[in-house]
Amino acid sequence: QAKARGRNGYRFYAPSMTGEGAERLRLETMLRRSIEKNEIFLNYQPQVEIDSGRLIGVEALVRWNNPELGLVAPVRFIPLAEDTGFINQLGKWVLYESCRQMIRWQEDGLYVPKIAVNLSVKQFERGSIVCMVADILEETGLAPHRLQLELTESVIMNTGDALVFINDLHAIGVGLAIDDFGTGYSSLAYLKQLPVQTLKIDRSFIKDIPADSDDEAIAIAIIQLGKSLNMSVIAEGVETADQAAFLLRHGCNQAQGYFYSRPELAQAVLERWLGAGEGTEPCRPRHA
Ligand code: C2E
Ligand code: MG
Numbered sequence: 001q002a003k004a005r006g007r008n009g010y011r012f013y014a015p016s017m018t019g020e021g022a023e024r025l026r027l028e029t030m031l032r033r034s035i036e037k038n039e040i041f042l043n044y045q046p047q048v049e050i051d052s053g054r055l056i057g058v059e060a061l062v063r064w065n066n067p068e069l070g071l072v073a074p075v076r077f078i079p080l081a082e083d084t085g086f087i088n089q090l091g092k093w094v095l096y097e098s099c100r101q102m103i104r105w106q107e108d109g110l111y112v113p114k115i116a117v118n119l120s121v122k123q124f125e126r127g128s129i130v131c132m133v134a135d136i137l138e139e140t141g142l143a144p145h146r147l148q149l150e151l152t153e154s155v156i157m158n159t160g161d162a163l164v165f166i167n168d169l170h171a172i173g174v175g176l177a178i179d180d181f182g183t184g185y186s187s188l189a190y191l192k193q194l195p196v197q198t199l200k201i202d203r204s205f206i207k208d209i210p211a212d213s214d215d216e217a218i219a220i221a222i223i224q225l226g227k228s229l230n231m232s233v234i235a236e237g238v239e240t241a242d243q244a245a246f247l248l249r250h251g252c253n254q255a256q257g258y259f260y261s262r263p264e265l266a267q268a269v270l271e272r273w274l275g276a277g278e279g280t281e282p283c284r285p286r287h288a
């Protein structure tokens with residue numbers, strides 16, 4: 001009978017509503033109402049050109065602040081949102097808000113070249129992703145090339161129609177990046193076929209540079225791979241000047257990480273970068 005209840009049937013066999021199961025259910029219920037209760041918001045993390053310090057984009061990172069739970073980390077609620085299907089609503093909200101924010105910054109005098117938005121594998125399973133993106137771009141008036149969608153290798157390799165979706169997204173003019181590159185298992189032959197412009201070197205390979213020479217070798221290999229495939233390469237999780245210098249030395253001129261800026265509110269991005277990206281001055285963020 002529990003089975004007839006579908007994928008949530010297991011609940012009826014749970015020995016008790018305490019511990020992990022109960023916690024999960026509680027979180028699930030709260031998450032479902034998070035958007036309508038205005039508990040969801042975005043942080044934006046600047047992406048920077050290493051040699052000039054210029055702002056080249058931002059990545060939108062979703063945040064959930066619940067009065068009872070406090071600030072919940074995406075690693076805790078994204079998987080839950082994926083399991084429950086809430087990710088579709090959440091993903092749409094994030095995409096819309098991201099595009100709107102680009103226009104708001106522009107109205108406030110700050111031109112942010114592009115915004116990167118993370119997509120979940122579940123958003124592809126629904127199939128309507130391309131229409132949703134096109135609708136949001138039209139509604140907000142953001143030029144397609146200023147939106148970059150981030151996919152992980154697992155999304156690409158585990159989605160049957162990934163190539164179709166990705167080609168369709170490319171056709172409407174949005175940019176595509178492979179997030180956390182190097183941690184998955186995408187085939188290089190497949191990668192070559194994709195209209196993807198950017199590889200993001202996973203933070204785990206950057207973290208121990210310069211101490212770990214294996215990580216250095218991997219980072220260099222990814223930079224070279226990107227070059228050979230005519231893609232741009234950006235490093236995530238750059239925390240030190242040494243790491244930035246290492247990247248630049250090896251031909252990677254784009255970075256994102258705490259060394260430049262933590263993810264922050266739209267207003268903080270505006271205050272830090274307004275005026276910093278203009279003129280002939282070497283452009284550094286104004287530190288708060
Ligand atoms: P990601 O897309 O790889 O995002 C980068 C993560 O690294 C962010 O964690 C960011 O805060 C963190 N980070 C950036 N620079 C540094 C650094 O220098 N040092 C360290 N230690 N960390 C750094 P966050 O915001 O907790 O997000 C975690 C993951 O959750 C994201 O990884 C992404 O996979 C997922 N996520 C976040 N927002 C969304 C969203 O709107 N939709 C979907 N589907 N997933 C999202
Ligand atoms: Mg990302």
Ligand code: MG
Nearest residue numbers: 179180200236
């Ligand atoms: Mg990443």
Ligand code: MG
Nearest residue numbers: 180202203236
């Ligand atoms: Mg990562």
